[in-house]
Amino acid sequence: MQPKLSVITIVYNNVKDIERTMLSVLNQTYPNIEYMVIDGASKDGTLEKVKQYEPRLSLLVSEPDKGIYDAMNKGLALATGDYILFMNSGDELYAPDTVADVFDTAAAADIYYGETEMYDENWKSLGQRRHCAPETFNWESFKYGMSISHQAIYIKRALVSPFDLNYKYSADIDWIIKATKNASSIVNTHMYVAKYLVGGISKKKHFASLKERFRIFTKYYGLIPNLINHVIIAASLAQYFIRHRRTND
Template identity: 60%
Template sequence: MKEPLLTVITVVYNNEKHIERTIKSVINQTYSKIEYLIIDGKSTDGTLEIIEKYKENITKIISEPDKGIYDAMNKGLKLAKGDYVLFMNSGDEIYDNQTVAKIFYDQAFADIYYGETEMIDENLKSQGQRRHKAPENLNLDGFKYGMSVSHQAIYIKKSMTKLYDSQYQLSADIDWILDAISKAKTIVNTKMYVARYLMGGMSKQKHQQSLIERYQIFEKYYGFFPNIFNHFIIALKLSTYYLKRGKTND
């Protein structure tokens, strides 16, 4: 079986504290067919100096101003030559150094692969599994109550991807994933942890705007009335979660 080329794209801006962990998680993979692209937003701290330390292991480095995270991610997509693409942005990590090898060696040549995500806090302490557990079988229904698979934990065939929609500033990744799922014929659940996610991104800092965008995206894929009903269920599930845990990890 042909070993697919995986393009891993890391978007970063002024994140000298965490960028090195992300880079190491990619370049230390035992799987050799990886194209690694880093898209930097013209960082002014020590981020670029850290990236330069690993330039021999990075396929391409771009450092220039951008119009936001999804503009930067689109730059990566336009450059990607891989059979599959994976976004592993600064602060996040591929779960361990054998993760990619396990995915491509042990599974069928699918349209999409996905798995679980472990949450880590600013002190790199594990906060356990995401609130939204990855569904046994991933399809459009699996997202109607929330983002059941994070973008760090989904490998999508490049030919099935579109550019991120610039009308969304915080939730375009949901639209991007749902679009790919709607086209996919073979989706493989790896049934393992495939990523670590650093909590506290922009969608948390601007939570209300993020929720509005998510609502609009879900209405696009599920329809007006089903979306209202689904959000009623989401509210009930969140209430239960808050009562049990007192916080959300997603």
């Protein structure tokens, strides 16, 4: 029996990108996908675009919400799949056979994860994320930065809880850490599983997002270890930019 995957797409006023995201899900070769679109009452033509594909959706909700994580919680509450994947507007599943390949890597894991390729607003590839997916992953893996994006992690629905709405920009980090603490089998698929559109809310509110991440990491890892880890993160970031500046010179 193939597990059911609930793919949830959150969108608000993004008529430019929503169809591309939806087609990456709707064109999957994997047969057991519950595809849900949660729209925040868009007014730019997004809803009309989504409705063109409504017969192929498991659920379409369009109503005002209190922000991205409130919308994600709506999808989570309505999902019936064995696994959850958030593929928000602007992002894509990597290839038509991605979901099938993910579930082929191992049977009945608690969590599957993979690598993410970044794209700019003109959908030009920017290559791999600076934080590569770790070879092995557990709830402590984020101590040196968010090494897995929520577009690239499939989590058993039984392990997840609602997003904490006290966090406005980085609730997905808290959500993944909580779920991972409950997981016993975590599988690295060793492949690209998602395409990520850079410039989301956490980038637009970068400083506020960083402060929120610091609070989350302190909650799980402790203040002193978190301060030490951030020194290591800063050193690693400096090395990254020096290395890439040399490459580009």
